[in-house]
């Protein structure tokens with residue numbers, strides 16, 4: 339089996355004039371992996387991805403895609419599908435003409451009807467792009483990435499502007515692409531989408547990785563949280579309260595199951611009602627919030 343990483347970035351630096359936007363960034367994406375490049379605003383995600391996609395030249399460092407320079411139009415480009423934040427389809431073309439154009443530009447083979455069906459635009463095939471809704475345009479953008487089932491697919495904020503049904507349909511389509519072996523690189527500010535699906539996450543801040551790893555590697559350094567409200571005076575609690583937040587008592591713990599069990603038994607024994615009880619592991623949101631504080 340070919341073990342060459344699909345993407346191999348080594349000590350990438352990008353400068354805009356005096357501004358150092360990406361600093362010595364190194365990462366690899368393996369074949370079949372779902373990798374999410376996340377980060378704070380202005381962290382350097384788009385700059386990095388544009389370089390990997392072959393649209394931007396590195397100030398220094400090396401970027402390899404399928405073992406080759408990413409700008410290589412003949413060998414590399416046809417193997418990668420890119421969903422940009424704005425594809426810039428001509429407003430005068432119909433949806434069908436736009437999909438056909440994707441095939442011509444990417445030099446990949448596919449059935450236009452299959453792609454239209456996949457992005458749920460068959461009923462809009464004869465409509466001009468200028469007359470599509472925001473969500474429909476986004477689904478047409480998605481068609482650029484999935485046309486011809488490329489080996490490597492970049493999704494830049496793919497679900498922004500999509501309603502819940504369209505989001506689910508997009509992720510179903512991505513699941514199918516993965517089953518067929520495609521490698522996925524995602525950027526998004528919807529952290530839950532990354533938390534649910536990504537094999538690994540690179541979390542960028544100010545041009546470098548704040549952390550990189552699996553979701554559990556990223557979250558396990560932070561405590562889980564139990565929170566609840568009390569309406570009346572109660573006997574001494576069995577656990578220390580870490581803080582109060584919006585009228586609720588918050589307990590942070592690295593032993594969630596044990597401490598939740600202790601709390602529930604205590605409430606049962608004393609007949610105490612724990613209002614709005616919530617308990618759960620650390621979420622990626624919390625890792626984001628901790629940027630700059632740790």
Ligand SMILES: Nc1ncnc2c1ncn2[C@@H]1O[C@H](COP(=O)(O)OP(=O)(O)OP(=O)(O)O)[C@@H](O)[C@H]1O
Nearest residue numbers: 354355357359377378379380381382383384385386
């Ligand atoms: N063409 C440019 N000229 C000058 N500075 C730029 C240019 N493009 C980006 N930058 C700066 O480089 C930094 C990284 O930008 P980039 O768009 O890569 O970040 P990002 O992580 O994608 O951000 P966001 O989440 O806000 O989209 C930002 O501070 C941005 O202002």
